[in-house]
Amino acid sequence: MPSTSHSLRVSRVARLPLAAAMACALALAPAFAADAPQGGQRAGTAAAELKPAERGELARQFVLKWGGYVQRMYDVPVAEWAGRMVPTFIAADPMNLRNAMARETFEGAVAELTGTGHRLSDGDVVDRYAMAPADLSGQEAAAIGTQALGSTAGDLVFTAVTPCRIVDTRVAGGRINADSSRSFLGVAVNAGANFTFQGGSATNCNVAAVGASAIVLNVTAVLPSAAGFATVYKSGETRPLAASVNYAPGAIVNNSVVVGVPNPLGINDFVIYTFAQSDYVVDIVGYFSPPQATDLQCTETPISTFNISAGAATFINNPVCPDGYSEVMPYCYTNASGVYSRGSGVNSNTSGLATFCAWQNTTAATQQVFGGSICCRVPGR
Incomplete structure (x- = not known):
């Protein structure tokens, strides 16, 4: 059977003022526009940036889905709650927001958005x-x-x-x-x-x-x-x-x-x-x-191609993980004969703590190598 928060939503959504959700979405529109991607690329489809209109629509759906539950369980008017949620909707990263919409309890959905959740005292x-x-x-x-x-x-x-x-x-x-x-x-x-x-x-x-x-x-x-x-x-x-x-x-x-x-x-x-x-x-x-531990959420950066000069021994910084994720493991690969790995790890001297791959090219020609990062986070954070 569906979760109860779902049943509360069904029982009250007919009476939930749609205007409150629409007003929330309209109020969010300027902030979402300012939140549009400014360059760079998130890794993986789950962590891809949301367009302002997409973020606004997800916020509207969230208000419609849970407004009745909040009004009943927390005695907070829907419009007031929607207004309070504006900073959370703006700050939530794309994966958090999408995952929150898939949760079947309000407490779980908010935990997905913020990493802290709400529990009745x-x-x-x-x-x-x-x-x-x-x-x-x-x-x-x-x-x-x-x-x-x-x-x-x-x-x-x-x-x-x-x-x-x-x-x-x-x-x-x-x-x-x-x-x-x-x-x-x-x-x-x-x-x-x-x-x-x-x-x-x-x-x-x-x-x-x-x-x-x-x-x-x-x-x-x-x-x-x-x-x-x-x-x-x-x-x-x-x-x-x-x-x-x-x-x-x-x-x-x-x-x-x-x-x-x-x-x-x-x-x-x-x-x-x-x-x-x-x-x-x-x-x-x-x-x-009792609270239950959850598995890490992991993604990977795009794989980048690098050129290693003939006879060179050097290292390459890989693409940085998306915001909110931590580097877990570098990915280093080449199919060029005569090019050898000299180690890998996390470069603490770089902004964002990029992973690196060290290489030695023993050939007389420039060779290609490939590198990326495996990135993970605690769900909701």
């Missing part, structure tokens, strides 16, 4: 997704931070997914009895898994083996038999005193909850306790997982 997540009674004790409040949002290896990164049904006791399992608990899975163990056995989707809800330490759920109590509450908590832990959903008899009540899950995954992920007999429907809307 713990406070934002609690305010938006978790229900906490007004008389929540200090110990219980700490438990929300350390258990529901705590990391197994550092800060957790939030990823939204398309809201997807993982539990429906009306379909499977039946009503949960009064003063009883039932355990459920919240994260699919592999790509072929599904949630039909607990009344949910026949898909894996795009949460297969994500390494989650916490998940974000919309939990609905359906027609409880009496007034009461439900508590959703991490499998394997003691049930906390805080309520996740409060309900009246015969009501249909929904609330969003952040709940920790075992990492690595256990037999079950979370538990629902209910004070009164009731059906429950649960949709997953996102998850928190």
Whole structure:
């Protein structure tokens, strides 16, 4: 299934003011014109410079794609956010901007643009997704931070997914009895898994083996038999005193909850306790997982041709890597007999730290050699 940020975009884009995106693109036009290439050539098609009109169109598409999500999740009007994004659109290099448009979450797209990304803070997540009674004790409040949002290896990164049904006791399992608990899975163990056995989707809800330490759920109590509450908590832990959903008899009540899950995954992920007999429907809307390392992005410069004079021993500086990339390895080659390599490396005395190839021509004629650079960077930087 597509990611959730994608679903939020679909649900709101019809109401997203197109004028905001167009105004953003028009405001950017003069800056983009000034940003036109001034000579020189980027290596590889992925790192090729964008024409001002192309950059403006990508910026407009970015605003249209994510404006509704930003307005809903961050409470920032679309036009205001688009204006704030102008310096980022101008500064983003071509590969970053193109790759950002291909990402399926807003946080991932911004990380691609800037190299830093945006993550909902713990406070934002609690305010938006978790229900906490007004008389929540200090110990219980700490438990929300350390258990529901705590990391197994550092800060957790939030990823939204398309809201997807993982539990429906009306379909499977039946009503949960009064003063009883039932355990459920919240994260699919592999790509072929599904949630039909607990009344949910026949898909894996795009949460297969994500390494989650916490998940974000919309939990609905359906027609409880009496007034009461439900508590959703991490499998394997003691049930906390805080309520996740409060309900009246015969009501249909929904609330969003952040709940920790075992990492690595256990037999079950979370538990629902209910004070009164009731059906429950649960949709997953996102998850928190430890940051993951990403592969380097690499490209290569054009291969240049150089002439080595007869009997000469010299070195040649190769083309410099594109902005944002670092030289990783020189490329040195010749098919001329009697011309030998005398080494290669990075010339720290040159602007841009060009790689070099050293040659010795033992023949009585000028010979051709070839050189270039392999260039890499951390994605998004």
